[in-house]
Amino acid sequence: MVTISIDAMGGDFGPEVVIPAAANALERHPDIRFIFYGLAGKVEPFLDKFPKLKAASVLHISETAVQMDDKPSQALRNGRGKSTMWQAIEAVKNGEADVCVSAGNTGALMAMAKFCLRMMANIERPAIAAIWPTARGDSIVLDVGASIGADARQLIDYSVMGAGMARALFEIKRPTVGLLNVGVEEVKGLDAIKEAGAALKATPLQGFEYKGFVEGDDIGKGTVDVVVTEGFTGNIALKTAEGTAKQIAAYLRGAINRTWMAKLGYILAKGAFDRLREKMDPNKVNGGVFLGLNGVVIKSHGGATSEGFCSAIEVGYDMVRNGLMQKIEADLTTFYSHYKAETAESGDETAEPTVKPA
Numbered sequence: 001m002v003t004i005s006i007d008a009m010g011g012d013f014g015p016e017v018v019i020p021a022a023a024n025a026l027e028r029h030p031d032i033r034f035i036f037y038g039l040a041g042k043v044e045p046f047l048d049k050f051p052k053l054k055a056a057s058v059l060h061i062s063e064t065a066v067q068m069d070d071k072p073s074q075a076l077r078n079g080r081g082k083s084t085m086w087q088a089i090e091a092v093k094n095g096e097a098d099v100c101v102s103a104g105n106t107g108a109l110m111a112m113a114k115f116c117l118r119m120m121a122n123i124e125r126p127a128i129a130a131i132w133p134t135a136r137g138d139s140i141v142l143d144v145g146a147s148i149g150a151d152a153r154q155l156i157d158y159s160v161m162g163a164g165m166a167r168a169l170f171e172i173k174r175p176t177v178g179l180l181n182v183g184v185e186e187v188k189g190l191d192a193i194k195e196a197g198a199a200l201k202a203t204p205l206q207g208f209e210y211k212g213f214v215e216g217d218d219i220g221k222g223t224v225d226v227v228v229t230e231g232f233t234g235n236i237a238l239k240t241a242e243g244t245a246k247q248i249a250a251y252l253r254g255a256i257n258r259t260w261m262a263k264l265g266y267i268l269a270k271g272a273f274d275r276l277r278e279k280m281d282p283n284k285v286n287g288g289v290f291l292g293l294n295g296v297v298i299k300s301h302g303g304a305t306s307e308g309f310c311s312a313i314e315v316g317y318d319m320v321r322n323g324l325m326q327k328i329e330a331d332l333t334t335f336y337s338h339y340k341a342e343t344a345e346s347g348d349e350t351a352e353p354t355v356k357p358a
Helices: 015-028 051-055 072-079 084-093 106-117 152-169 191-202 216-221 231-256 260-268 270-280 306-321 324-346
Strands: 002-007 032-038 057-061 099-102 127-134 137-142 176-180 209-214 226-228 288-291 296-299
Touching (some): 015 032, 015 051, 084 099, 084 106, 106 296, 127 152, 127 231, 152 176, 152 306, 176 191, 176 216, 296 306
Parallel strands (some): 002 099, 032 057, 176 226
């Protein structure tokens, strides 16, 4: 069984979207059990509509809920211990749930998750990993907004964690990893990127294959399974891709409605347009994974439909079923033991990226 704790009040629509999404996920995965955290009188009317889901769920009533416009510090101060978001995360910490899913305020969710679950040993910063549709399937891109900037050690950590997620989600034995850069040449880029690239290239890697630097257009091509960058650049890339998809959709609608010949052409090519729409549908790939914490937390888009929130639940389900935490812990241990051995053998003690106390 996989137990999933849900912040039922998170997002723009709360239980109206969350409960039907959970019912859909249960139909697809009968081995799921849910723990819902909601406000009094807000969740029950929706839960009563799905008897099968109700039988597979436990509902806890919380005192308050984090608002979408709350500042992280405000949410942490006012919601610690008593908000739906905090209690859903705490269920993972206490071992009552395997994964937490919320569509709530991203900053508040990250702040609460860090404070409640704490960081994994020797991981300095968490990362938000997004599933990215590409020309050859799906890839993983991280960090897409957990923090701004990253040194070489943090980029290496992101690489290892992203590879672990790819192995868990895509069931790839040895996923490929690339560092996002302004060019593929080793002399280009910031010092942190070049240092991380040199370390990844020089170290024997069992859990993934390092392919070198990749550029922005490689993300959409699907050149590698995992694209690694820092949060500022990653978030801009994510928002640019979302905006471009909406722009293309608007262009297509405008072109189709311009003449009767265009409308006829649309009818004849409807199957192709439907496949394109499905490929570009953000609900199909909804669910950012918070990596680097002592527990699995999934962030759904705040405006997601029930289909989109169901996708986020299924991402969490896959992470648990395929042992995300165990894969990341094993890969981190293996990488740094090999890296230290390689550094000691070469005698280059300055080559190792700075390791700060956990």
